Amino acid sequence: MDAIIENLPRFVDAFLMTLRLLVVSGIGALMIGTLVAAMRISPVPAFRGFATVYTEIIRNTPLTLVLFFCAFVLPQLGVRFDYAIAATIGLTVYTSPFVAEAVRSGVNGVSVGQAEAARAIGLGFGQTLTMVILPQAIRMVIPPLINVLIALTKNTSVAAGFAVLELVAVSRQVIQFNGNATVTILVAVAVFYLVITVPLGQAANLLERRVMVQR
């Protein structure tokens, strides 16, 4: 316990770094992901093709490789930034196709009759989407999106391998000088993660139940 109390400021800093990675890359991934999802369902073949290829390629690439690219390969190509920013960019890019798929499956989840009815009363593609499909889809999309954010929270730990001082990296440093408290330190870090993921998970459950009642 002493090891944690002595190093509490470092853990708090690390926790804030984890939160920063989560919030910034979460917002970025939501924006890019929604854009990709929109491209994926659009009537324009060029956009659809691009979105499909983008999704497939990024989703089949390990996050470690993406972060390696941002942290070590990009600087060699002359693009240099702080490691924390590199990790944020990597996490954003890696998470965006998962957001896109969650959004797309939400749109898919709206029953066909809704779209058919909208089409039948003469709404166009844009009107169908913005007035009928999206208002329903957004509600359905929120629980899976929260699941993506939970996964992102866990994924921020990978940045520890790329010179970002977040929770896992700091715990490794602290353990080096407090070998006898290894278990306590790692459990404390686990608790820090649970502080983020448990409320998110409960929000997802709650929202899911709400949506279910309304259907």
Add this chain to the structure above:
Amino acid sequence: MSVLYDVPGPRARRLSLIFSIVGGLLIAAGLIAIFVFLSQPRINAGGVAQPGVFDGSRWDLLGDRALYRAVWRGLSATLLMAGVAAVFAITFGILLSMARTATTAAIRIPAIVLIEFLRGMPVLLMMLFILLVFSTGQFWAGVGALAVYNGAVIGEALRAGIASLPRGQRESGLAVGLTPLQTRFSIEYPQAFRQMLPIIIAQLVVLLKDTSLAYILGYQELLNVVLKQGPTTFGPTYLFTLFFVVWAVYLAVNMALSWIARFVARRTAAGRGGGKSRRTEKIIAQLGGAGMAGASDPLSVPGARSDHDTGYQP
């Protein structure tokens, strides 16, 4: 064709064509800009000029057999870890799903807590925990964490598979005099497995991708051998080339697995036919996430709701 828009008339077709061309040009322009940027020679931190990324001197490495030996060494270590972890993960998943569906609350509730806890932990943290607390060495730390994490996910998927079976399956098994355990193993699991096979394979893709986390522990897998040590062996100018090689290998292996998952999903869908195919369709729809894109048009699959957690997670 999607229900979202009509079969286009002449004006819509023209508009779509214009959009398509403009959009295509924009995408092409972006790609060309990246290409030009990459192919420019650059000055490195030491002030030495280096050739552009597409310069031949960066790619002659592809003719070097030492590279392929390194790739093979790394890939076999990656596949070994993934294979061993997959076996343990599936075994652990079956055990967890049994505990999770037990009728005794004293078994079920701890299982629920355990599954939720394991699914909520970063895999890297678990690897570190096993490595430091049990001093197992990097290989078993990686295998242990991957098995435990993916086992929890697979266990949850199997439970969902069992829950989605018609109740009559279990009831008739019990009615003909099988014990609950026999019913589970000879009636429920075979069906649940078949139904959840695409999801399990999708999870194995996740497992394979996550073996790269063992690089952070220092395990000698693909990323470590080729990308981390490669620049020292072959020369730092080859970093981009090596990155490209590793990327291509990961994409090839993962896409092959995804392809198998899609194939299996289609086969099981064809094999059952009739009244039940809708359920399989629903599973495939959830797997829209799992590299199974194109299995369904937008809006054509009913009710791909809920059960998100059994799908493909980042």
